[in-house]
Structure formats: C-alpha cells, structure tokens
Amino acid sequence: MNITILEKWANTFISMILEALPFILIGALVSAIIQMYISEELVKRILPKNKFISMLFAALIGVFIPICECAIVTIAKSLIKKGVPIGVAIVFMLSVPIVNPVVILSTFYAFSGIKVALIRVLGGIVCAIVIGSLMDILSTKNKDIIKNNNNYDTMCDCGCVATNYFYNKSKIRLCLEHANKEFSNILKYYILGSFLSSSFIVMVDKDMLNIMSGGKYIPIIIMMTLSFLLSLCSEADAFIARGFLNHFGLPATSAFLILGPMLDLKNSIIIGSYFKKGFALKLIILIPLIVLGFSIALSIII
Template sequence: MSNSIIQNFSVIFISIVLEALPFILLGSIISAVIQVFISEDTIAKILPKNKLLGVLAAALSGLIFPVCECAVIPIGRRLIKKGVPLNMAVAFMLSVPIVNPIVLLSTYYAFHGRPYIVLLRGGLGLFIAVAIGMLVDIFQQGKEAVKLSYIDSGNLCSCGYDHSYKKKESRFMEVIYHTNSELYDIGKFLILGAFISAFFQTIIERDYVLKLGQHPVYSIIAMMLFAYLISLCSEADAFIASTFLGQFTPGAIIAFLILGPMIDIKNTLMLSASFKKGFIVKLISLIFIMCFAAGFIVNAVINI
C-alpha cells in the first residue's frame, strides 16, 4: 500500500469524524436534556385525537422533541401502552430521527449548503413516516403489535444508563451520564462508518464503485443495505453520505439518508425486544419498499 493511499485514507477518515463530532455532541446533549426533563406523558397529551392529524403531529414532533435514537423505540412502545394509537407511535418512531433540527442542520453542513438535499431528506422522510403510519392500521388489522410478556422497567431508553437511581442523582448528573453513554455508543458507529467510507474512497478501484454506484436500481439497494448494516446515528450519517456524491446516484444517497434513521440492525434488535415478529416484518418491509420508491423517483427527476 503506497504512502499516498494511506495519506488519502487518513485525511478522509479524520475529516469525516471531526466534521461530525460537534453535531453528535450537540445532539447528544439536547436529547439527554429532553430525555430527563420531558416524559412520554407530555408527548401523549399534545397529540391530536384525529387519526390523520395525530399521525402528522406525531411525525412532526421531532422538531420539538429531538430525542436520541436509542430512546425512540422504547418511547414509542410506552406511548402505545399509554393509549396512543399504533399508527401515531409508528410515525413518531420513524420521523423523529429525521425531522430533527440537529439532523437537518448537520445534513446542510455536510452537503456544503445544498438546501435541496435537506428538503428532500426532511420532506420525503416526513411523507414516508406519515404514509407508513397510516398503512400500519391497514396491514396490522387491529392485531396486537406489542409483546404482552414484555415487562416495563424504570428505564425509558436503551442507552445503557440506569435511570432507576435517578432519585439519588441530580437531574444534571442524569444529563451528563446519558450524554456520555450516547456519545460512546454513537462514536463506535461513527468511526466504523468513517472507516468504511474512507476505504471505499481510497482502496477500492473507482471503476468498480462507479459501476455499482451509477446503476439506477442497484445503487439504491446497495446504499439502503449499507445504511441498515452500519447503524449510524442520524446526526452523523450525512457526513458519510456526502463522501459518495458523484459516485452513487442521488436517489441512492437520499435513500441512505432516510432509511438509516428509520431502521437499522440495532433498532431491529430493540424492536424484537418489544414488538411481535409479524409486526416487525411488516414494518421493515414497508420501510424498505417506501425508501426504495423514494430513491427511484429521485433518480428519475433529479441530478445532484
């Protein structure tokens, strides 16, 4: 391996990590504050009773409650337990990691001020979350989605921090612990994602990447699978996606930016702990189909 390849790899890897870190830190702090000070009862109370308006409000709640990704699924499950309809909880879980001021800001920064990418990510992400929320009622047909055997604990999220001793700790210390835990969890995936991205840019022959990346269908499938497997935080994934500009189709990049926050390996494991298998299969299938359709449409009409 030549020195130039090592140098290029190092520059790409370090630049991705350094660009993403401020947004990860800011997002972790804000989500930790919301996690500690705002309960799911508050969210449940502000959701409209009308089905369509409720789903739309739940999807837009990420603008007000940009909670951490580790908490989205547990919060959604507990919203269901508190009487919030399944379709609203699903829209909440899918949209919050995308319709999030920190995520949208990081996307704008990562793509060097290309506002249309931010609009595509936010607009299509919101539309898909609302559409899947409405479709869930049809496909689920009133069947129970949540595992009845799953026992609620005092922990609201799956971040690894034990919230059960919050009475003994100050709220400030809770925020510190939660932020620290999320930074550690997100950091691992960021480093892995940056490594893979840098590897693609420097080690693999550009002709092979372009052959896959410029195909209108295979490029979308490849980037969706990449998003699912890499399990990146939505505050950092834009910095990974931006390195593929010019190598992968615009639809593939948009599909990556939408699917990753909605479902990945770690979120699938969280779903399996709380929800029934049949519901999980339907939900993941809908997400992949809708994200692929969005990417295909973008490829048909836009050239980034």
Template sequence: MVRMARPGTDSPSSEGGISAVTAADSPATRPAPPADGLRTGEPPRGAGRPPRRRLFGDRVGSIEVLAVLLILLVLFRGPIASLISDARLQTWTTVFVSVMVQAMPFLVFGVALSAVIAVFVPRSFWAKALPKHPALAVPVASAAGVVLPGCECGSVPIAGSLIRRGVTPAAALAFLLAAPAINPIVLTATAVAFPRNPEMVVGRGVASLIVAMVMGWLWLRLGRADWIKLPHRPDLDDLSRGRAFWAAVRHDVMHAGGFLVLGAMAAATINVIVPEVWLQRLADEPVLSVIALALLAVLLSICSEADAFVAASLSQFSLTSRLVFLVVGPMVDLKLISMQAGTFGRRFALRFAPATLAIAVLVAVAVGGVLL
C-alpha cells in the first residue's frame, strides 16, 4: 500500500510524495517465494509423513543374493542332483568341505586373537616384549609360535594385526611361518601319526623354526615396505572396546574367509585332476619324490593339525620326503597363498611364497639328512 505524505510535513521523497517505506515493499525488493511455491512459515510438502521406502533399497545385499540362490536351488534341484551324483564332483565336494571344516575354526580363533591384539593390547607392549633390534626380534617371534595353538589360517590375520601394531614385518612374518608348525597341537599330532619315528617330531620342529628365522632375516635384508599393502580396516579408535572388537572380527572374517574359500576350491580341483598313479611312479626317485611331495603339500592345502596323518599314509615315500611335506605344507599352500595375497597384497605373495617354498625344501632336506 502506497502512503502519501501528509500536508505540512516534510516529504521523505522529493517527487510524488512516496514514502521510503514503499521502496522496501516494492516487488523488486520483496523476497522471492520458496522454490516449491509455498509461503514462508508453512511446513514443507509431505512433512510429518513417513518417508517412502524403496522395494529393493539402493543396493542388493547378501540377504537378497542368498534368497535368489535358494530359489534357484529349489527350481533346478533336479539337474543339480544329477550333477552332484557324479563321482568326481563328489570327490571335489568332499575335499572342499573337509578343507573348510578343518580351517574355519582356526581362522575364527586367529581372527578373534587378532582383534584382541588390535583393541586390547597397547602398542607399548610389543616394544617391551620384543628386542629393539629387528635381527634379534626375528628368533624371539619365531619361538613365540610355540605358545599359540592353531594353524596357518589363523596365523595370517594375527601377523597382519602385529604389523598394524608396530611390530617389524620381519618378526611378524617369522611368527606367521613358525606358529602353525611348532605349536603343541601340531607336534603332538605328528608324534601320534609317527609312533615309531619320534625323530620326525624333532625334525619338523627344528626345520620349521630354522625356515621361519631364515625368512625373517631374509626379509630384513631384501624386503621392501611397499610390498606389504594391508587392507583398509575401519577406524577403531573412536569406538568403545566392545564395538571395536566386533568390528575388527567382522572385517577380518569376511576378508580372510573369502580368500580361504578360493584356496579351498583350488585345492579341491587339484585333488580331482592329479592322478594317484603319478605319485606311485615318483616315489622311487629320491630327488623327484622330494619335489613331488613339496608340490603336493602346496596343492592339497591340508590344515597343519591334520597333515601328519596324510604324510604317514604316504608310506611309499622316504621319511625325508615326508618331512619336506610336513615343513612346506603349513608355510606354503594354495589357501595360504590366497590369504596372504588378500592380507598383505599380491606383490607380497608373489615374492614371499616362492622364496619360502625354496628355503623350506632345502632346510627340510638338510635336517632330514642329519636326523633321519
């Protein structure tokens, strides 16, 4: 509304007697209405209503994938049943399930211990527990594997957690190699499997400890920090200890478990493809028998708690060849290489696994020649 100046008063405007208030109310200076056409002060459209939920969400999760797989299994149960009845596929399934059943409990144990190290053990503990000099920390970390009952599947996440907590990689890798082979459960199983050859227990423990220390010192000499690329773990510092523990467990189980499945599938495939006749022919050749059992240990991917009984069943081979099988298996096999690639990176696995295999074969042959 335009106000006119009263007669006898001073007009704020020299022309037309229009007040200065008018300029403030003009359309040019009036604030623009909201973009949705509502007046100022009115609630936005749809306020107070519950948000609409999409039918399938923004992403397809594991629950949806599992549901689809179950539906497909029901729909195609006839063809799937006929495929499973094949003898080779049954062998593949048996080997795959056995590897998973053997390895999964120890993987969970190792992941839980890794989470305990990451959440509850302060970094200052490792500075006090291990010698400051890396060369001296390697044998101490190798000997520490005696107190940890478990297999190679559990040692991988533990070694990764030790590196995260500031332990020198050489010591952590020495622990990774020694723990699955010299712990009390493995040595006891070896004694039970070879009741007439107690020297096999001593040979396995000594050879495995030597290989672990040699690889640790070799990493100090030739290893590079950029070869190890640990996967990103959620930040645990801002969480309570309980929530941080379960977050670390979930992350490591999902990450390491996936590579364990790949390794178990590869081991099952090799078991089906490699004929047993080949092993019978190789047993008569001393050098070839050593190489054959070393490669067999890599391919079979048997848990270190059970590999002694498999080695005992290979009676056509010499004790030295079977010692090579027992030393190589817990340090280099398909599932372990796969897990190492997932935990430390492919560049690490491509260098560390072949070097470990060569050192393990040489040391096991030397120890076998002395003790056996």
C-alpha cells in the first residue's frame, strides 16, 4: 500500500474515533441516567397521550439535545426499556442527530443560507415520523426487540437493587459503572464501523463519481450510498456535502444530509448489536427507502 494512502487512512480513522469519543461518552452517561433515575411512571407522565403528538415531540426535542448519531442508539434503547413506545423512540433516535442546533448551524454555515438547512430539518422530521410510525406498526406483534446480550442489561433495569451485584452501592456509583460498561460496549462497534468507513474513504475515486452524476435519480442513490459508507459525523458532514452540490444537485445532496445521521455503516453495526435481528433488519431497510422516497419527491417539486 502506498504510504500516502496509509497515512490518509490512519488520519481518517483516528479523527473519526477522536471526534466521536465525547459524544459516545455523553450518550453512555445519558443512557445510564435514564436507567437509574427515570422511572416508567415518569416517562408515561411526560409523554403526550396522542401517539402522533408524542412522535412530533420526540422529533423536535433534538433542538434541546445536541447529540450526534454516534451515541443516540444507546439512548433510544434505554428509552424503550423504560416504556417509551417503539415508534416514539425510533423517531427520537433518527431525528435528534439532524434536529439539533449544532447540526443546523453547521449546515447553514456550510451552504451559506437557510434553504438547505431548512430542507434537511424538515426532511429529517418527516422521514423520522414516517419511519417511526411504520416501525411501530411492524413491531406490534413483538414488543421484545432489544437484545439481552450484555451482562449489565439484566442488572440495571429498575430492579437492580435486588441483585447482589448492586449490594451497598450508591446510585451515583451504579450510574457511573453502567455508563462505563455502556461506553465500552458501544465503542467497540463504533471502532469496527470507523475502520470499515475509513478504508472506503481512501478508495473513493472522485473522478468516477463525477462521471456517474448524470441523470435524475442515479445521483440520489449514489449520494445515499456515499453517506452510508463514509459515516461522517452529522455535525461536520455538511461541509463535505457542499462539494457535491454542483455535481449532484439539491435532492441528492439533501438525501446525503438526511440519511447519514439516521443510518450509516457505523450505526448499522451498533443497531444490529442492540436490537434483535428481525427488528434491526426492518429498520435498516426502511430508513433508506423512506429517505429515497422523500428525495425523489423533492426532485419532482423543485
């Protein structure tokens, strides 16, 4: 391998890990706090009774929670374990990495205007609610969707004080121990995804992409594929997408900006590690289909 390519791969891989570490840590802490301090009764009181309003609430709450996609899956898993409806938790998981102030501002700055940022936010909300609604319908027969393959999964779900493991330990210590295990668990899957993504990045031939940018719908598929494989952080992907705008057009660029935070190579591995196979497969298939439909509709409108 050429030393320049090796250096590029190493720099990309390391930067992916370093950029994500703070967010993964925050996600692990939030997940632990939900498990230890938030009861099912409190969740039920906070959520609106109407399911659509609950989903809209979940889609918009990202404005107050600046967490990227690196850590959102583990938080969504904890919410489901606390009794949040599956559809609402999925809407939360998919929308927060898009509808958060840091991402909105970075998109606004990257594209020097509000148009692309507005399309990204509205598209993210619409797609998240549609996907959440469909996943809620598809999961009605089987609510048991979370894997119990982690040692701490069975030790900290409200009945934790009954186990010997938690004997004479304070809630703060339990919370930190849970966060530590959650952090270690998600990090190993994130590292695997980052390794694969950084390997793809060094092999991308930009000239070939430019040749394939013709047509109306092919650019959308190409940009969606890129967003999945590149696995960029949602707080920085707008600056990469800006370079493709003139070649691939607004619908394809919007597809890149919406799909990436919802589903990429790293997240698909994490989703597969936390959720049972059938549910994870449905979600991984459904997300790009809905984003594709939104992008095609956008290409017809504009």
